[in-house]
Every structure is written in structure tokens, then in C-alpha cells.
Amino acid sequence: MCFAWTVLVVVFLLPGAYSLSRDEFPSHFVFGASTSAYQVEGAANEDGRKPSIWDTFSHAGNANMYKGDGDVACDGYHKYKEDVQLMANMGLDAYRFSLSWSRLIPDGKGPVNPKGLQYYNNLINELISHGIQPHVTLHHWDLPQTLEDEYEGWISKKIVYDFTAYADVCFREFGDRVKYWTTVNEVNIFAMFGYGVGLGPPQRCSPFSVANCSRGNSSTEPYLAAHHMLLAHASATRLYNKKYKGVQHGFIGLNVLTISFVPLANTSGDIIATQRAHDFWNGWVLNPLTFGDYPDIMKRNVGSRLPSFTKKESNMIRNSFDFLGINFYNTFSVNSYPESLNTEAIDFMPDFAAQITMLPENDTSIDLVLDSLKNDYGNVPIYIHENGHKTPHNSSLNDFSRIKYLQKYIGAIAKSIRSGSNIKGYFVWSFMDVFEILTGYEVSLGLYYTDLKDPDLKRHPKLSAKWYSSFLKNKPTEPKVIMEIEGDTSLL
Numbered sequence: 001m002c003f004a005w006t007v008l009v010v011v012f013l014l015p016g017a018y019s020l021s022r023d024e025f026p027s028h029f030v031f032g033a034s035t036s037a038y039q040v041e042g043a044a045n046e047d048g049r050k051p052s053i054w055d056t057f058s059h060a061g062n063a064n065m066y067k068g069d070g071d072v073a074c075d076g077y078h079k080y081k082e083d084v085q086l087m088a089n090m091g092l093d094a095y096r097f098s099l100s101w102s103r104l105i106p107d108g109k110g111p112v113n114p115k116g117l118q119y120y121n122n123l124i125n126e127l128i129s130h131g132i133q134p135h136v137t138l139h140h141w142d143l144p145q146t147l148e149d150e151y152e153g154w155i156s157k158k159i160v161y162d163f164t165a166y167a168d169v170c171f172r173e174f175g176d177r178v179k180y181w182t183t184v185n186e187v188n189i190f191a192m193f194g195y196g197v198g199l200g201p202p203q204r205c206s207p208f209s210v211a212n213c214s215r216g217n218s219s220t221e222p223y224l225a226a227h228h229m230l231l232a233h234a235s236a237t238r239l240y241n242k243k244y245k246g247v248q249h250g251f252i253g254l255n256v257l258t259i260s261f262v263p264l265a266n267t268s269g270d271i272i273a274t275q276r277a278h279d280f281w282n283g284w285v286l287n288p289l290t291f292g293d294y295p296d297i298m299k300r301n302v303g304s305r306l307p308s309f310t311k312k313e314s315n316m317i318r319n320s321f322d323f324l325g326i327n328f329y330n331t332f333s334v335n336s337y338p339e340s341l342n343t344e345a346i347d348f349m350p351d352f353a354a355q356i357t358m359l360p361e362n363d364t365s366i367d368l369v370l371d372s373l374k375n376d377y378g379n380v381p382i383y384i385h386e387n388g389h390k391t392p393h394n395s396s397l398n399d400f401s402r403i404k405y406l407q408k409y410i411g412a413i414a415k416s417i418r419s420g421s422n423i424k425g426y427f428v429w430s431f432m433d434v435f436e437i438l439t440g441y442e443v444s445l446g447l448y449y450t451d452l453k454d455p456d457l458k459r460h461p462k463l464s465a466k467w468y469s470s471f472l473k474n475k476p477t478e479p480k481v482i483m484e485i486e487g488d489t490s491l492l
């Protein structure tokens with residue numbers, strides 16, 4: 001009784017602070033959580049799967065950034081039933097995951113692996129039978145190694161044909177049940193990390209770059225790889241629209257890692273550089289999709305190293321999506337640095353002639369990206385495919401900082417929707433602690449803790465899982481959570 005009164009008083013004293021409710025969102029708004037194939041599945045060498053470029057990158061030591069690989073990961077390949085049950089209990093509307101191309105088509109092209117087909121059919125059926133929408137990504141940093149070996153993967157235009165053939169198999173086999181398709185995850189950061197700085201698969205870069213790469217060219221390849229991803233996306237979308245959409249009635253999009261940029265100083269130089277950073281980073285993908293070409297400043301600064309679209313390609317890419325998937329984590333401050341254009345070690349960063357510095361997590365900064373999508377890019381439908389908060393893997397299950405983070409971001413999104421943003425869904429990254437692209441198993445973002453020391457890799461709900469579930473089910477937040485968050489002003 002006494003406890004109940006305390007809670008009442010806390011709630012009464014803080015009007016508005018805990019008013020976040022699912023009812024603020026449109027009735028068809030989708031809430032979910034995300035993972036990707038290599039990061040959860042494990043069973044890397046089982047049932048006919050062959051390596052992807054991410055397997056190769058990890059086994060070569062993750063560019064010396066951290067240890068580990070996805071050989072076992074969370075063993076999602078064997079534990080999918082258990083995981084789907086956890087998702088259902090949590091109250092997720094949707095689960096965003098990716099298909100391992102080299103599990104489904106081990107050589108990247110040619111015969112389909114029946115065991116791979118069966119696994120994804122099982123997973124999709126399990127989700128559907130629990131009332132969870134599958135949102136499926138076709139490529140999440142994990143190109144089949146065979147295609148990298150044969151023609152250098154995304155560097156070659158041949159990839160467009162093979163990607164489209166792979167997409168065809170996926171639409172044909174799963175499209176009766178999968179209504180949300182994303183072609184390529186994080187086109188921009190995959191190109192930049194994999195081909196510019198070499199800190200992600202396929203670890204290609206110039207000798208002057210950050211990582212030690214055995215091949216590559218940081219001056220040209222990030223642009224080439226992204227160009228081919230855009231063409232592959234447009235080609236797969238055209239196929240979907242021609243052959244499947246009429247009967248399957250699904251939606252298709254592409255994913256970009258969006259970043260908010262703010263000027264370091266209130267000077268015209270920094271303000272212009274901030275727009276430049278936005279154009280290079282976000283516009284690199286968003287401009288071709290919405291306007292059919294790269295931003296002018298990219299064409300000017302990158303010159304002949306930036307591939308160009310033919311008229312036909314440009315028409316094919318423009319509006320080649322039903323929705324955009326955006327991932328959002330960071331805000332950077334920008335200061336103009338035109339001198340970098342004179343460097344000989346030219347790559348993506350010097351090309352945008354600015355220095356950028358990561359700012360602390362700040363929930364209001366996602367507005368910058370959402371406002372830009374609304375005002376500059378035609379207010380197209382958006383799914384926020386990833387957003388989440390990092391903590392050390394083995395920190396407390398009482399992850400108050402994550403709850404506070406999610407609550408603020410979800411609140412910011414509700415506010416954006418009220419002011420006219422066309423946001424259709426929100427997915428927490430990640431459903432559980434997975435093998436992370438930049439931190440391995442050391443830093444995690446999961447709602448569920450994956451106990452890596454347990455041979456069964458048991459999943460344990462963090463407090464954030466319970467909070468998200470209460471939010472999704474429109475149940476009151478646990479008093480303990482309310483008081484803890486309110487008491488700790490240092491969080492976020």
C-alpha cells in the first residue's frame with residue numbers, strides 16, 4: 001500500500017515524463033527488433049552453407065579490432081523456435097532478420113541448397129504462426145565468398161546480375177509470406193568500411209588506409225561498390241515489381257545508415273561543411289533513390305572516381321522503392337577542412353573536406369535526419385530498421401541506460417510523426433546480444449543477454465526487454481524502473 005502510494009506520488013510529481021504510450025502511434029505502426037544472419041545464426045559450416053566475406057574477415061582477425069567470429073554466434077540456426085517464442089512473449093509485431101545468401105545459394109549463383117531453403121521456410125513459418133511479420137533483408141555485409149573470389153564481388157558490375165537472380169529465388173520461395181523486403185543493408189557504411197577504411201568485410205583498402213588490406217583502392221572502390229549496390233537494388237526491385245508484386249502485394253526498400261551532422265562552430269564554413277557531410281554520407285544513397293543522381297557536391301569533389309548513371313539507369317533507380325530503411329545511431333559535429341582535398345591519400349573522408357567528431361548519444365538529434373527526409377526527400381515512407389544502445393556485454397541485466405535510451409528515441413519518433421514525418425515502423429537493434437560488426441562479442445545492444453559461457457547459449461531478458469514488452473502491450477512500466485530512471489540524471 002505504502003509502496004503504491006510512493007509510485008503514485010512519483011507519477012503525479014512528474015507529469016508527462018512517463019506518458020509515452022503506444023497509443024501515440026498510428027494503429028498500423030509496426031514495432032519490432034532486428035538481427036542479421038551472420039550475427040545470430042551460427043551453424044556456419046553446417047548443412048551446405050559456404051563462407052561469406054564476413055566469415056573470411058572474422059577468421060582473418062576482424063582487422064585486429066576484436067576477437068571472435070560467427071561460427072556459432074547465438075546458434076539461432078538451431079534455436080529459432082525458442083527465439084520466436086521469446087519474440088511472441090515480448091509482443092513484437094515484427095522481426096527484422098537477413099538471409100545468408102551463401103546458406104541459400106552456397107556459391108552465390110547456381111543451385112539452391114535445400115537445407116538452407118528449409119531453414120528459412122521454418123523460420124518464416126514459425127514467425128507467421130506466432131503472428132509476427134517477417135521483414136527480410138537480402139544482404140547484410142555477407143556476400144558469398146565465391147563471388148568475391150571470382151570477380152571481386154561488389155566491385156564488378158557482374159554482381160548486379162547475380163544479386164537479381166538471388167533475389168528472384170527469395171521472392172519466389174518466400175514472397176507468399178514475406179511482405180517486407182530490404183535489398184541491401186547500410187549501403188553507405190558497408191561501402192566505406194569494407195572498401196574505404198578496410199575495417200569491415202571484404203577488408204579492401206589502399207596501403208595508406210586504416211587497416212592492413214591485401215588488396216583494394218580506397219580512392220575508387222567505395223564509390224564503385226555503392227554504385228553497384230544501387231544498381232543491384234534497382235534491378236531486384238524492377239524484377240519484384242514486374243513479376244511478383246501483383247500477386248504477392250509486398251513492399252521493397254533499401255537501407256541506409258543515416259547520420260545527423262551539426263556544425264562544430266557557428267561559422268559559414270562549418271555550416272556549409274555540415275551540408276557537405278550530409279550530402280556525402282546520407283545523400284550518396286538518398287539522392288540517387290529520390291532524384292536519380294548523386295549530389296552535385298559529390299560529383300564535383302570526387303570527379304571521375306565517382307561512377308555515373310546512364311539515363312536509363314538513373315530512371316531505373318529513381319523512386320525504385322516503396323520505403324526507405326534507415327538505421328540511426330550517431331551524431332557528428334563537422335568542421336570544414338578544405339585542405340584535405342589536396343592530400344594524395346584521397347578517399348571518402350578527405351573527399352568531403354571536413355573533419356567529423358562523434359557526439360554523445362542525443363535523442364533529439366534523430367530529428368535532423370527525419371526532418372531532412374520529410375523536407376528534402378519527399379517524405380517517403382520510412383522504417384527505422386535499427387536504433388539501439390551499447391553496453392559492455394557482461395554488464396548488468398538491469399540495463400536502465402538502455403531503457404532510458406529507447407524511451408527517449410521512441411518519444412522523439414512519436415513527436416516526429418505528430419509533426420508530419422512518414423514513419424511506419426521502428427525496430428530495436430538488437431533482439432539479443434549478437435556478434436557485432438565493430439565490437440564482436442565485447443559490446444552489445446541486445447534486449448536479451450546471450451550467455452556466451454553457457455554451452456546452451458541461454459538467453460536472459462534484460463530489464464529493457466521487460467520494459468519494451470510493457471510498452472508494446474500498453475502495460476504500466478515497473479515502478480522500480482520508473483524510480484531508477486528518474487533518480488539517475490546521468491543517464492543519457
Ligand SMILES: *[C@@H]1O[C@H](CO)[C@@H](O)[C@H](O)[C@H]1NC(C)=O
Binds near residue numbers: 206216217219220
Ligand atoms: C586507385 O585508383 C586511382 C584511379 O584509378 C589511381 O590513380 C590510383 O593509383 C589507385 N591507387 C592505388 C593504391 O592502387
Ligand SMILES: *[C@@H]1O[C@H](CO)[C@@H](O)[C@H](O)[C@H]1NC(C)=O
Binds near residue numbers: 063211
Ligand atoms: C598492420 O600490419 C603491421 C605490420 O604487420 C602491424 O605493425 C600493424 O599493427 C597492423 N595494423 C593494423 C591496424 O592491423
Ligand SMILES: *[C@@H]1O[C@H](CO)[C@@H](O)[C@H](O)[C@H]1NC(C)=O
Binds near residue numbers: 266
Ligand atoms: C550564428 O551566427 C549568426 C550570424 O552571425 C547569428 O545571427 C546567430 O544568432 C548565431 N547562432 C547561434 C546559435 O549562435
Ligand SMILES: *[C@@H]1O[C@H](CO)[C@@H](O)[C@H](O)[C@H]1NC(C)=O
Binds near residue numbers: 363365368
Ligand atoms: C542535442 O542535439 C541538439 C540538436 O541536434 C542540440 O541542440 C542539443 O544541444 C543537443 N543536446 C545535447 C545534450 O548535446
Ligand SMILES: *[C@@H]1O[C@H](CO)[C@@H](O)[C@H](O)[C@H]1NC(C)=O
Binds near residue numbers: 394
Ligand atoms: C566482463 O568482461 C570483461 C572484459 O571481457 C572482464 O574483464 C570482466 O571480468 C567480465 N566481468 C564479468 C562479471 O564476467
